[in-house]
Every structure is written in C-alpha cells, then in structure tokens.
Amino acid sequence: MKRGKQDFLKDMEYIDGITIIDRNGKILFSIKFNPWFHPEIVDGEEIIGKNLCEVFTNIDEDISTLFKAMELGRPIHRKKQSVVNIEGTKIVTMNTSLPIKGEGKIIGAIELSKDITKHKDRDTNMNVIQMNSQLFTNTNEMKKYLGPDRARYSLEDIVSNNTKMRELKYFVKKIAKGRSSVFIYGETGTGKELFAHAIHNESSRRDKPFIAQNCAAIPENLLESILFGTTKGSFTGSCDHPGLFELAEGGTLFLDEINSMPIHLQAKLLRVLQDGYIRRLGDRQERNVDVRIITASNMSFKKCIKEGYLREDIYYRLAAMSMLIPPLRERKEDIEILLNFFINKYNKLLEKHIKKVSKDVYNVLINYNWPGNVRELEHVIEYAMNIVDHTADEIEIEHIENMMKVIEEDHTQVNIRPLKEAISEVEKKLIKEAIKKTKGNVSEAARLLEIPRQTLQRKIRSYHII
Known part of the structure; x- marks a missing residue:
C-alpha cells in the first residue's frame, strides 16, 4: 500500500x-x-x-x-x-x-x-561507534544506468570527512565538465577507480559508455587488439571486432595501471590523444573516436617516466589533470564513517543486524597503519561480519583478532612486488651497466648480456637508456 x-x-x-x-x-x-x-x-x-x-x-x-x-x-x-x-x-x-x-x-x-x-550517548567520550545505516541509503538518481559499460559510482559513494578528500571531490566537480585527460595516482586500495567513475558521472558524458580496463590484467600480445580492435585476416582466427576505444565512443575509457602498458602501445595511445584517430590491428582505415581518457597508477607520473614505465612525451597528454589520493593512514578520521558504510553494506548482503563496533575494536582499527588502505579495511569488516552471530548487534574484538594477526604477519614478510616490475628493474640496471662497461658499444654489450643485438637495441629504446 x-x-x-x-x-x-x-x-x-x-x-x-x-x-x-x-x-x-x-x-x-x-x-x-x-x-x-x-x-x-x-x-x-x-x-x-x-x-x-x-x-x-x-x-x-x-x-x-x-x-x-x-x-x-x-x-x-x-x-x-x-x-x-x-x-x-x-x-x-x-x-x-x-x-x-x-x-x-x-x-x-x-x-x-x-x-x-x-541520552546515554550524549557523552562526548562514547564507548562505541554507533551504526547509522540510513546515512548510506542510495539516493543518487544517476545510478539508473547499471549496465557493464556504465559508471556505477558517483561522488556520493566517496565517503570521507577528510579535508584533502573533500578538496579532491570539489576538484572533480571543477574538471569533470572538460575534455582533458586525467591521471589519478595513489597507493593500492585508496579508491582510484571510484574517482574515475565519479569524474564520468559528473560530466556531460554521463549517459555514454564508461569502460574500465586494467592494463596489467591482459597479456601484452592481446592488449593492443583489445584496445584498438581487429580486422578479419590480421592474424589467424581474427575477425572484424571493435576495440575499447570504439566501444567507449562519446564516453570515457579508464586505463588502470597505465604503467604496465608496453612502450610501443603508448606511442599508439599518444596518436589517439593528439589526433583522435585509431586504426584496428591489420586495418588500413582510420576511425575517428571521441573518448575521454582517464588513467591511474600506484606511482606518480614522473616516477613512472624516471623508471622507464612511461614515455616522457605522453606526460602532457595523459597527465593534463593530476590527482593524488591520500592513503588511509593520513586520513584516520575517515575510519569511523567507512566503518558505518561497510557495516551497512554487509548487513544487507549477509542479512545481519550489526549496529556498532566495540571501543576495543575501534581502538585497534584506529591505531593500525593500513598499508592496504580502504580495501584492506573493508576486507577486515567483511571477515568480521561473516563470523559474527546473526543474533549479535556488535562487532567485538574476537571477531577481528584472527584476521588482524594474519594481516600483520603478511605485512612483516618480504614486500612482494609484481614480477614484471621487478624483472624490468633488474634488466634495466644490467643493460645500463653493460653499456657503461663497453663505453656505449651496443654490439659488445649484447655479447656481454648474451642476447641478440636487435633485442638489446629494442630494450634500450624501451627503457630510454640512450
């Protein structure tokens, strides 16, 4: 009724x-x-x-x-x-x-x-963090587009009481209406993709496609065809198929972990940014595309260039607008509001009725350094919400202590880096040493490294060594 x-x-x-x-x-x-x-x-x-x-x-x-x-x-x-x-x-x-x-x-x-x-909670020294579920009821009318090629998050979904985060949200509103590319950097788990979605939803492109692609998740030999498309006969089994640029026409293409994109593909990306044209793999025809590019990385653009992951000439195209997302350890005031958000989320998913966390739990969470940032905090709350009894209304210390022990043990071990990143760093260092030892003689350096001269020349260009 x-x-x-x-x-x-x-x-x-x-x-x-x-x-x-x-x-x-x-x-x-x-x-x-x-x-x-x-x-x-x-x-x-x-x-x-x-x-x-x-x-x-x-x-x-x-x-x-x-x-x-x-x-x-x-x-x-x-x-x-x-x-x-x-x-x-x-x-x-x-x-x-x-x-x-x-x-x-x-x-x-x-x-x-x-x-x-x-009345009992009118003490400024509260013993628990109270749950306020209706604070996070979805009132964003833009979320009528929930398809796979639509931006699912808006500025409302970026919950924060931190001054820097509020400034970033205001910055998003200022730049969203433009066409310039945006580069977002921040540690893993800080919410870079949330901001990418929000930029799209604040723009005039909000009704157009939003397509996200993690560049590190696709093998190098497939990434080019996925981005730019293919034509029939360009390689065995290929067919006429549009790439992500064509699929994102009129909208936004978000390329996460842009520092994992091969150097030769960055040259093709630069052409798109400059001229607005793409060419499918094996095709002669050029196609005009109207796509806004948003990229993200867990390191600054200048560091990406310095360490050879990105071309220097692409900087002013991809990083026309740059944003740094602060880590959770620098905005501890957000932990309370994020706790409320995640508890409300998993109350709905798991049909629980948690209203608060104990003071002991809050003290543990507020004093932890959160190397995994917001994503790690959500992981802890999800764990606690799964093991807490259905009749309970509070998360106690026993609900998180096992998970926190596992997390702390993981972070005390050797810092594991992506294998590709570690190999590239060692390879670049050895090439530099070989070139220095042979006084710039590429052929002699290739013999020292026991690789073909052509391969060494390609790697030299790739790492911008000479």
Missing part, C-alpha cells in the same frame, strides 16, 4: 527544530525548540545570515540533507544525520528536508528535525 503524503509527519510525531536556507546555504530562518541543538541560540537569531556549514562544522554540501534535497529536487524523508553543536556535543537527528521552488527554480530548502540521540 502506498503511504499517504502526510505519513512522514505522523512518523516524526514531533519536531525539535526548523531550518530554512537559500540556494547558497545561507540560513534564512532557524528555530530550535530543543536546547540540545544549540543551547545558546534557541531562537536562532545568532545564526541568521551565516552559512549552514559554518554553524555545523562537521557537515558540508556533500552530506547535508538540506543541500541534498536541493540537489535532487525532491523531498528527503526520515534521513538520519549527525551534527555537532557549538559546545562540541554530537547530536543525531531525523530530518525531513524539502526543496523550495520559486518560478520553476529551486531557491532554497526547509528542514524539520527531530532529536533522536539517546
């Missing part, structure tokens, strides 16, 4: 405050019937004219229910939100937020709030 239009008001039973803001977030009207909200400004006069995010410093435009109502252009019913009053007390509210329209345009928003903070 459909709920009546006024049911949401009945559900609230009463309200503790009313707030009205304009399109820019300036508070036009505010009254707090409950002094817990703002004990010194119950009548709201002292905050009239101030920006909402200045008064409630722990929220911003990305998480405010008032701003969300304006962004979506529709009411948001029974949405939980945590705010901090001027005394530093954390308050949990249940909000009903509605956009205000004038002459067909959204000019502001009004919010009715109910204080649902438990």
Whole structure:
C-alpha cells in the first residue's frame, strides 16, 4: 500500500527544530525548540545570515540533507544525520528536508528535525561507534544506468570527512565538465577507480559508455587488439571486432595501471590523444573516436617516466589533470564513517543486524597503519561480519583478532612486488651497466648480456637508456 503524503509527519510525531536556507546555504530562518541543538541560540537569531556549514562544522554540501534535497529536487524523508553543536556535543537527528521552488527554480530548502540521540550517548567520550545505516541509503538518481559499460559510482559513494578528500571531490566537480585527460595516482586500495567513475558521472558524458580496463590484467600480445580492435585476416582466427576505444565512443575509457602498458602501445595511445584517430590491428582505415581518457597508477607520473614505465612525451597528454589520493593512514578520521558504510553494506548482503563496533575494536582499527588502505579495511569488516552471530548487534574484538594477526604477519614478510616490475628493474640496471662497461658499444654489450643485438637495441629504446 502506498503511504499517504502526510505519513512522514505522523512518523516524526514531533519536531525539535526548523531550518530554512537559500540556494547558497545561507540560513534564512532557524528555530530550535530543543536546547540540545544549540543551547545558546534557541531562537536562532545568532545564526541568521551565516552559512549552514559554518554553524555545523562537521557537515558540508556533500552530506547535508538540506543541500541534498536541493540537489535532487525532491523531498528527503526520515534521513538520519549527525551534527555537532557549538559546545562540541554530537547530536543525531531525523530530518525531513524539502526543496523550495520559486518560478520553476529551486531557491532554497526547509528542514524539520527531530532529536533522536539517546541520552546515554550524549557523552562526548562514547564507548562505541554507533551504526547509522540510513546515512548510506542510495539516493543518487544517476545510478539508473547499471549496465557493464556504465559508471556505477558517483561522488556520493566517496565517503570521507577528510579535508584533502573533500578538496579532491570539489576538484572533480571543477574538471569533470572538460575534455582533458586525467591521471589519478595513489597507493593500492585508496579508491582510484571510484574517482574515475565519479569524474564520468559528473560530466556531460554521463549517459555514454564508461569502460574500465586494467592494463596489467591482459597479456601484452592481446592488449593492443583489445584496445584498438581487429580486422578479419590480421592474424589467424581474427575477425572484424571493435576495440575499447570504439566501444567507449562519446564516453570515457579508464586505463588502470597505465604503467604496465608496453612502450610501443603508448606511442599508439599518444596518436589517439593528439589526433583522435585509431586504426584496428591489420586495418588500413582510420576511425575517428571521441573518448575521454582517464588513467591511474600506484606511482606518480614522473616516477613512472624516471623508471622507464612511461614515455616522457605522453606526460602532457595523459597527465593534463593530476590527482593524488591520500592513503588511509593520513586520513584516520575517515575510519569511523567507512566503518558505518561497510557495516551497512554487509548487513544487507549477509542479512545481519550489526549496529556498532566495540571501543576495543575501534581502538585497534584506529591505531593500525593500513598499508592496504580502504580495501584492506573493508576486507577486515567483511571477515568480521561473516563470523559474527546473526543474533549479535556488535562487532567485538574476537571477531577481528584472527584476521588482524594474519594481516600483520603478511605485512612483516618480504614486500612482494609484481614480477614484471621487478624483472624490468633488474634488466634495466644490467643493460645500463653493460653499456657503461663497453663505453656505449651496443654490439659488445649484447655479447656481454648474451642476447641478440636487435633485442638489446629494442630494450634500450624501451627503457630510454640512450
């Protein structure tokens, strides 16, 4: 049965405050019937004219229910939100937020709030991290495109309280409308692909394909045909087949681990970036493509060039816009909100009803260095959620201690690098030594290394040694 239009008001039973803001977030009207909200400004006069995010410093435009109502252009019913009053007390509210329209345009928003903070939790030294599942209810209307060639994540999915991460989200909004290539770098597990999806969904290409390809996951001899396509007869068993550039027409192609792409393919990629044309493998015909390129690596572009993984001449094409995703150890304030996010996620997947983690669990997680970043944190929570009893509502220390021991043992062992990366580094070093020893005589260096001269010349060009 459909709920009546006024049911949401009945559900609230009463309200503790009313707030009205304009399109820019300036508070036009505010009254707090409950002094817990703002004990010194119950009548709201002292905050009239101030920006909402200045008064409630722990929220911003990305998480405010008032701003969300304006962004979506529709009411948001029974949405939980945590705010901090001027005394530093954390308050949990249940909000009903509605956009205000004038002459067909959204000019502001009004919010009715109910204080649902438990009195026992009004201590600033809380013993547990409370679960707030409705904070992460999907309200992103752009997610109507959920096919394999659509971007599945938006800026809303990048949950963070960190200043640098908020700046990155603002940066994404600024650059998304353009056509320039974007280079994203950060440690493994920091969420580089999330940002790639978000850039696409913030752009005018959002309704077009978004195709992601990990360059390290495909053998070198297949990567070229996958990217650029094939023609019938170009090799045994080949057929006319479009590559990823053609499949991404009008949209975005995300190339992860770009530093794993062979040097000769980087030359073809540079041609696409410069001229906008691709040629299928074995074909004479050139095809024009309109594709935005986003690339990612776990090392900076300059380091990729210095160590011979990327051509220097491709830098200004691929890295026109660069982003560095900070590791989790540099944004520990995000652990609490990520815990809430992952607990809510696995509550749904595993049909559990976890509401919080114990103080001991939180202390372990907050003091760990997280070399695997956000991905590693999710791994720990997934493990705990699988072994916790269905009747439990809290994650205890015994639910994570075995997993944490395994993780810490793994990280105390020798740091395992990708085999290809390690071999390339040793190979490059030996070639340099051979060239130095033979005073630049390539033929003599080839004999020292016991490889054909042509092979050595190719590797010299590949590593930019001479």
